[in-house]
Amino acid sequence: MASTTTPTSLVILFTLILLCVTNQAREPFACDPKDGPTKTLPFCMVSMPIAERVRDLVGRMTLQEKVSLLANSAAPVPRLGIKGYEWWSEALHGVSNVGPGTKFGGDFPRATSFPQVITTVASFNASLWEAIGRVVSDEARAMYNGGVAGLTYWSPNVNILRDPRWGRGQETPGEDPLVAGKYAASYVRGLQGNDGDRLKIAACCKHFTAYDLDNWNGVDRFHFNAKVSKQDIEDTFDVPFRMCVKEGKVASVMCSYNQVNGIPTCADPNLLQKTVRGQWRLNGYIVSDCDSVGVFYDNQHYTSTPQEAAADAIKAGLDLDCGPFLRIHTEMAVKTGLLSEVDINGPLVNTLTVQMRLGMFDGEPSSHPFGNLGSKDVCTPVHQELALEAARQGVVLLKNLGPSLPLSYNRRLTIAVIGPNSNATITMIGNYAGVACGYTTPLQGIGRYAKTIYQPGCADVACIGDQLFSGAIDAARQADATVLIMGLDQSIEAEFRDRSGLLLPGQQQDLVSMVAAASRGPTILVLMSGGPIDISFAKNDPRIKAIVWAGYPGQAGGAAVADILFGTTNPGGKLPMTWYPQDYLTNLPMTAMDMRSSPLKGYPGRTYRFYKGPVVYPFGHGMGYSNFVHTIASAPTMVAVPLDGHHHGLNNTTFAGKAIKVTHAKCNKLTIGVEVDVRNIGSKDGSHTLLVYSTPPARHWAPHKQLVFFEKVLVKAGTEQRVGFNINVCRDLSVVDTFGIRRIPLGDHSLHIGDIMHSVSVQALPLGVIKN
Ligand SMILES: *[C@@H]1O[C@H](CO)[C@@H](O)[C@H](O)[C@H]1NC(C)=O
Ligand SMILES: *[C@@H]1O[C@H](CO)[C@@H](O)[C@H](O)[C@H]1NC(C)=O
Ligand SMILES: *[C@@H]1O[C@H](CO)[C@@H](O)[C@H](O)[C@H]1NC(C)=O
Ligand SMILES: *[C@@H]1O[C@H](CO)[C@@H](O)[C@H](O)[C@H]1NC(C)=O
Numbered sequence: 001m002a003s004t005t006t007p008t009s010l011v012i013l014f015t016l017i018l019l020c021v022t023n024q025a026r027e028p029f030a031c032d033p034k035d036g037p038t039k040t041l042p043f044c045m046v047s048m049p050i051a052e053r054v055r056d057l058v059g060r061m062t063l064q065e066k067v068s069l070l071a072n073s074a075a076p077v078p079r080l081g082i083k084g085y086e087w088w089s090e091a092l093h094g095v096s097n098v099g100p101g102t103k104f105g106g107d108f109p110r111a112t113s114f115p116q117v118i119t120t121v122a123s124f125n126a127s128l129w130e131a132i133g134r135v136v137s138d139e140a141r142a143m144y145n146g147g148v149a150g151l152t153y154w155s156p157n158v159n160i161l162r163d164p165r166w167g168r169g170q171e172t173p174g175e176d177p178l179v180a181g182k183y184a185a186s187y188v189r190g191l192q193g194n195d196g197d198r199l200k201i202a203a204c205c206k207h208f209t210a211y212d213l214d215n216w217n218g219v220d221r222f223h224f225n226a227k228v229s230k231q232d233i234e235d236t237f238d239v240p241f242r243m244c245v246k247e248g249k250v251a252s253v254m255c256s257y258n259q260v261n262g263i264p265t266c267a268d269p270n271l272l273q274k275t276v277r278g279q280w281r282l283n284g285y286i287v288s289d290c291d292s293v294g295v296f297y298d299n300q301h302y303t304s305t306p307q308e309a310a311a312d313a314i315k316a317g318l319d320l321d322c323g324p325f326l327r328i329h330t331e332m333a334v335k336t337g338l339l340s341e342v343d344i345n346g347p348l349v350n351t352l353t354v355q356m357r358l359g360m361f362d363g364e365p366s367s368h369p370f371g372n373l374g375s376k377d378v379c380t381p382v383h384q385e386l387a388l389e390a391a392r393q394g395v396v397l398l399k400n401l402g403p404s405l406p407l408s409y410n411r412r413l414t415i416a417v418i419g420p421n422s423n424a425t426i427t428m429i430g431n432y433a434g435v436a437c438g439y440t441t442p443l444q445g446i447g448r449y450a451k452t453i454y455q456p457g458c459a460d461v462a463c464i465g466d467q468l469f470s471g472a473i474d475a476a477r478q479a480d481a482t483v484l485i486m487g488l489d490q491s492i493e494a495e496f497r498d499r500s501g502l503l504l505p506g507q508q509q510d511l512v513s514m515v516a517a518a519s520r521g522p523t524i525l526v527l528m529s530g531g532p533i534d535i536s537f538a539k540n541d542p543r544i545k546a547i548v549w550a551g552y553p554g555q556a557g558g559a560a561v562a563d564i565l566f567g568t569t570n571p572g573g574k575l576p577m578t579w580y581p582q583d584y585l586t587n588l589p590m591t592a593m594d595m596r597s598s599p600l601k602g603y604p605g606r607t608y609r610f611y612k613g614p615v616v617y618p619f620g621h622g623m624g625y626s627n628f629v630h631t632i633a634s635a636p637t638m639v640a641v642p643l644d645g646h647h648h649g650l651n652n653t654t655f656a657g658k659a660i661k662v663t664h665a666k667c668n669k670l671t672i673g674v675e676v677d678v679r680n681i682g683s684k685d686g687s688h689t690l691l692v693y694s695t696p697p698a699r700h701w702a703p704h705k706q707l708v709f710f711e712k713v714l715v716k717a718g719t720e721q722r723v724g725f726n727i728n729v730c731r732d733l734s735v736v737d738t739f740g741i742r743r744i745p746l747g748d749h750s751l752h753i754g755d756i757m758h759s760v761s762v763q764a765l766p767l768g769v770i771k772n
Helices: 007-022 050-060 063-067 117-121 126-145 177-192 230-246 270-279 292-298 306-316 325-335 341-357 381-394 442-447 469-478 508-518 536-540 557-565
Strands: 205-208 252-255 285-288 396-400 414-418 451-455 481-487 523-528 544-549 628-634 638-642 659-661 671-680 686-695 706-715 720-728 742-745 747-753 756-765
Touching: 050 341, 063 325, 063 341, 117 126, 117 177, 117 381, 126 177, 126 381, 177 230, 177 706, 205 230, 205 270, 230 252, 230 270, 252 270, 270 285, 270 306, 285 341, 292 306, 292 325, 306 325, 306 341, 325 341, 381 557, 396 536, 414 442, 414 469, 414 508, 442 451, 442 481, 442 557, 451 469, 469 508, 481 508, 508 523, 508 536, 523 557, 536 544, 544 557, 628 686, 628 756, 671 686, 671 706, 671 747, 686 720, 706 720
Parallel strands: 205 252, 252 285, 414 451, 414 481, 481 523, 523 544, 638 756
Antiparallel strands: 396 544, 628 671, 659 742, 671 720, 686 706, 686 747, 747 756
């Protein structure tokens, strides 16, 4: 019997072979059912609580084995049936090929490449952010199942875009702490899934903290000591990380290269142990930026021996080193008494717990809830459509004289398409990208609506020389309309490449002005960039009828730009950062961290919250093909803040003009409920972002205004939508004093709701006054 092969088992065998060939299924990482001796160990028991399984596993390991797991390329532990693992993969806006954990090729040559984050954030649509995370994690799981990617992704980058020159500004959710925090929490939820403690993939919010300088004027991130006030930490730099951990429940935080107030962030127990793990209750692991432990030893000379550097990092709360430093030096740190073996258990518990939550110790990967995802689930039409939709939602219309946009479409019309980014492909996906499924360039997108004449005008975005100008000018003379597609790319702004100024590079400005002067039809300027550009010349030039910022719009960016130019999409994106004039930078070193302005020192302050000077375009600017008006349906004019028991003796008068500590207020459910009607008075359906800011009673440490709520709503032409929201008094109306303490200023707070101002009087209600 055993030796005869029945037709049925032949079919099964054949199917199995086929499965192995078409879907190179991944071997189990640990607890392999085929591995008799290890699969029965307690840490492999799926029915046991993860904490107990981790305790069992850590208890079985030798010091050497433990130390070999402290690096991103974690060694195998064959004795316990555990394979090696590469922790470093990236998925900033699609599965990326940055990081050794992911290798495109074979069954997985491509992945969906969404717009760069700064563009996606311009949609101000939190459900879009989460939807993108879900698609990216489907593709990441599929690639993991196929053996070409990891499950731990060091994305997103949620550092505040503090200075417009930062080369990595493109990766960030912009300059506003609330927007950055909401983006972080939404994208992380999309990536990690919504299955209790189980993780679809593990995300990572980076780079903690005050990291937003790469290489500027001789100062680089490996040597920079960011001097940051307690005030700015509390109400700016901490906010996105706190929201990422507390609301997004992220499984990892990465510390940065720089020092904060003289201490490398990866060696600072106040930042890691006390804040991230203690106050915010991170359930996950803390990883270093790549080789940042080595950097604080070798470049910053923060400790005198490498063993001390290893001990400092681990004692501060670091769990995993991107780089070999901890693997090389930790054992000696234990042998010389700088660390005890127990100190190494904490990091291992944190990393192994995440691996167990990912299902890596559950045996066959194919039995995982996402174990059936494979190459058929990557670059699907639905995924690619979402990349297009994200670009459409993120493109920002900055100027529209006439209005000249949308262009009417008619196959007989000819559009001159001019500029070095006209036929862009990889430029559209920015940095930390992968290999896109395919591209639609702007030239191709416009070609779907009209005849095109293409002239690059400049050889590349550096635009040295005017040799190609005459061809561009001739094209503009002949065409019915001219679209210039200009801006930046990674040769101008990138990781380790901060800009020195904000103007368009080389002779781009001359090309734009000369083409606009010669153009027979309307001239439209489309800009690709991550950071803001000072295009005052174009804003003020009446021959340039319209300006569109496309950011880096992803693989389908050219289609989205064309859909907006020709009006099949009604633009609704808004700028997530201030567009400053070039002279904002005069006497403003990138190293000056203060957010708040200092008129006495001639310091302008940073972001719309603290800078009051002239701008090219403000934070939140963005037009559409419809107009929206707001009406307040209901909003209180007074709110009383009940104080806790410590303030029995005090009365209302005592608090007049003061700011009470949030910790002294009874904050629970202390909210201001507001309802606003948003009416679309245009003739096209459109999505509108309601932005609500508050301005507290004047105090020298308060922002001019602070975003406290935003929501995007779809409003059909001629109709209205009611938006209701609650402003949390303690969280949203408080301001931070110079000691980093949150206080609620008493008096009149102004709410800016669209173009309406509404005043709310905030009063103290001492306990004695409360009547039951
Ligand atoms: C535009 O780019 C596409 C994709 O790289 C390429 O196939 C096409 O030839 C380019 N068109 C022109 C006119 O250069
Ligand atoms: C409020 O309290 C202050 C100081 O405790 C006291 O001097 C004042 O008389 C009180 N005012 C009223 C109206 O109770
Ligand atoms: C508190 O004092 C303000 C004036 O400072 C007054 O307008 C308000 O009615 C008082 N509120 C209560 C609850 O007594
Ligand atoms: C937000 O994005 C989602 C996903 O693309 C979309 O379905 C929804 O309509 C968008 N919301 C608005 C108000 O545009």
